[in-house]
Amino acid sequence: xxxxxxxxxxxxxxxxxIMERFAQPLSSSRIEELTGCPSHTIRKDVSYLNGEGDGETxxxxxxxxxxxxxxxxxxxxxxxxxxxxxKERKFCVVGLGRLGSAFxxxxxxxxxxxxxxxxxxxxAGFDKNVNRVEILKSAVPLYPAYKIGEVxxxxxxxxxxxxxxxxxxxxxxxxxxxxxxxxxxxxxxVPLRLPPEIVVRNVFVLDELRELAIHICPSSPxx
Amino acid sequence: xxxxxxxxxxxxxxxxxIMERFAQPLSSSRIEELTGCPSHTIRKDVSYLNGEGDGETxxxxxxxxxxxxxxxxxxxxxxxxxxxxxKERKFCVVGLGRLGSAFxxxxxxxxxxxxxxxxxxxxAGFDKNVNRVEILKSAVPLYPAYKIGEVxxxxxxxxxxxxxxxxxxxxxxxxxxxxxxxxxxxxxxVPLRLPPEIVVRNVFVLDELRELAIHICPSSPxx
DNA sequence: TTTTGTGAAGCGCTTCACAGCT
DNA sequence: AGCTGTGAAGCGCTTCACAAAA
Numbered sequence: 001x002x003x004x005x006x007x008x009x010x011x012x013x014x015x016x017x018i019m020e021r022f023a024q025p026l027s028s029s030r031i032e033e034l035t036g037c038p039s040h041t042i043r044k045d046v047s048y049l050n051g052e053g054d055g056e057t058x059x060x061x062x063x064x065x066x067x068x069x070x071x072x073x074x075x076x077x078x079x080x081x082x083x084x085x086x087k088e089r090k091f092c093v094v095g096l097g098r099l100g101s102a103f104x105x106x107x108x109x110x111x112x113x114x115x116x117x118x119x120x121x122x123x124a125g126f127d128k129n130v131n132r133v134e135i136l137k138s139a140v141p142l143y144p145a146y147k148i149g150e151v152x153x154x155x156x157x158x159x160x161x162x163x164x165x166x167x168x169x170x171x172x173x174x175x176x177x178x179x180x181x182x183x184x185x186x187x188x189x190v191p192l193r194l195p196p197e198i199v200v201r202n203v204f205v206l207d208e209l210r211e212l213a214i215h216i217c218p219s220s221p222x223x
Numbered sequence: 224x225x226x227x228x229x230x231x232x233x234x235x236x237x238x239x240x241i242m243e244r245f246a247q248p249l250s251s252s253r254i255e256e257l258t259g260c261p262s263h264t265i266r267k268d269v270s271y272l273n274g275e276g277d278g279e280t281x282x283x284x285x286x287x288x289x290x291x292x293x294x295x296x297x298x299x300x301x302x303x304x305x306x307x308x309x310k311e312r313k314f315c316v317v318g319l320g321r322l323g324s325a326f327x328x329x330x331x332x333x334x335x336x337x338x339x340x341x342x343x344x345x346x347a348g349f350d351k352n353v354n355r356v357e358i359l360k361s362a363v364p365l366y367p368a369y370k371i372g373e374v375x376x377x378x379x380x381x382x383x384x385x386x387x388x389x390x391x392x393x394x395x396x397x398x399x400x401x402x403x404x405x406x407x408x409x410x411x412x413v414p415l416r417l418p419p420e421i422v423v424r425n426v427f428v429l430d431e432l433r434e435l436a437i438h439i440c441p442s443s444p445x446x
Numbered sequence: 447t448t449t450t451g452t453g454a455a456g457c458g459c460t461t462c463a464c465a466g467c468t
Numbered sequence: 469a470g471c472t473g474t475g476a477a478g479c480g481c482t483t484c485a486c487a488a489a490a
Contacts, residue, residue: 005481013433018414027449036419039449040483047451061450068449068490083437091432098328102321103428120432159435161428183435185428191240196259199438201431205326205384205408208424209314209343210236212382212406214306215422228459250471262471263461270473284472291468291471 004048009083011037011045016079019072027069046070049082080119088118091159092152094145094172096127096136099187100163104138123155128168145172152179159183166190231268232306234260238268239302242295250292269293272305303342313346314382315375317395319355319365322410323348323386327361346378351391368395375402382406389413 004012018034019026028039028046035042046061061075080086093103104125127133128145136142143151151157160176162169162184169188176184183199186192192200227235241257242249251262251269258265269284284298303309316326327348350356351368359365366374374380383399385392385407392411399407406422409415415423 007481009437010434013430013437017427017430029449038483040485043450044452044482050451070450083433085433085436089432089436089439098321098325102325105321120429120436158439159432182439185431185435199435201435203426203431204240206343207236207240208408208426209312209382210306210308211233212408212422212424213308213312213343214232214236216312216381216405230459252471261461263463266472267460267474273473286468286472293472 003051004082008045008048011041012079012083015042015045016076019070019076022072025069025071030069046075049078085119088121089159090121090123090155090157091161092124092126092157093122093161093163094126094148094176095162095164095168096125096132096142097163100125100127100161101136103161103163104136104140120159123157124151126151128164148175149179152176152181157181159185161185161187163187226274227271227305231271234264234268235302235306238265239299242293242299245295248286248292248294253292269298272301308342311341311344312382313344313378313380314384315347315349315380316345316384316386317349317368317371317399318385318387318391319348319350319359320386320388323350323384324359326384326386327359327363343382346380347374349374351387371395371398372402375399375404380404382408384408384410386410
């Protein structure tokens with residue numbers, strides 16, 4: 001089923017992000033400069049798209065000859081389709097403290113890709129604190145937390161960004177799962193215990209710092 | 224130099240996080256239940272710690288016999304040391320909007336591991352907006368952005384969490400690098416162009432959503 | 447000649463299966 | 469009996485090197 005290796009899928013995701021910013025064709029060696037990823041890996045990754053013919057894209061993706069390469073206009077949609085990202089998905093933000101509310105007003109999500117329509121739609125925000133829900137101004141509809149079940153299932157929200165305090169994370173996640181959520185991006189600093197069919201990605205800042213520290217270490221063995 | 228494979232290092236990081244919450248010994252099969260990672264992989268990963276003898280830990284890490292396994296008390300420090308996390312490192316937050324300020328008041332970082340001292344120290348916060356610097360209350364010293372160079376190099380800050388708007392990210396990152404920063408955790412939604420010796424980890428919310436979507440997809444091929 | 451596309455080789459991680467300890 | 473520790477087999481991703489196209 002999964003014919004494209006996972007590492008390749010992740011690289012294609014990055015490649016897509018890069019190419020979205022360009023209009024002119026990019027050669028694999030130019031992409032190597034931009035991403036740090038070797039050009040032969042780029043070419044191999046793109047070649048995986050050919051074997052995948054969903055019946056739609058059977059041919060090549062690059063242009064040959066003197067001044068050519070991969071055309072963003074063609075390759076980006078091909079990647080998006082191969083990765084199953086061609087269907088718009090609704091998501092919500094749960095917990096509207098400093099972190100959660102940052103996602104409401106395009107501080108992060110909105111400015112991610114200005115010209116990127118129809119991929120993800122922020123459909124709702126939730127918070128336990130009714131006051132906060134009423135005070136916050138946002139183009140996104142906000143609801144008190146007890147309405148999670150109703151709103152998530154009614155609108156068919158598939159993904160949640162979880163930004164509640166650690167103590168509430170597990171309970172909030174379970175409420176989301178009961179409402180039919182399929183994936184959770186967890187910013188709360190605790191691992192969630194959920195059924196295996198629920199896809200969870202954790203953003204643990206401490207672990208990120210540790211991972212940075214691991215990679216910093218080698219250059220100064222022991223100062 | 225890097226004798227422990229990268230995937231194993233990441234798993235050891237997660238293992239460490241799990242074990243920090245326990246006092247009693249955990250068997251590899253129990254850990255499998257907790258992490259989802261197969262028990263033989265756990266054992267193999269732990270065994271990498273033996274080959275690494277920095278002169279400190281030469282022996283075994285697990286207890287044999289009836290009711291035994293890996294003792295957190297012993298294994299956690301061993302992992303920390305093998306991964307080079309035994310030296311306290313200072314970090315700072317750059318950009319104190321909703322997102323950045325969330326890291327100041329333990330909303331995230333502080334509550335990550337309550338009992339975890341001496342690993343990372345939040346040494347400073349910076350913002351371009353002098354007003355913000357003066358108004359925000361925090362146990363962490365806050366400075367206007369123009370002091371980044373001075374403060375980072377004076378205190379020997381090695382890591383920065385970058386939370387500025389997209390338009391300012393590249394310039395801020397370059398300022399940090401000039402001041403001697405070694406790693407950046409980038410929450411700004413743009414890739415940074417920096418010298419290769421600088422370690423960067425990006426937290427792109429859009430990419431996280433996409434990765435969730437990729438893994439959600441298979442169960443409903445095309446609804 | 448430059449650049450893509452790809453089978454095949456190479457290599458590193460994962461998995462296996464069993465020895466060793468209690 | 470039960471669990472850890474680990475060499476060796478297995479396997480999948482990366483890399484290579486060359487054919488094909490413009």
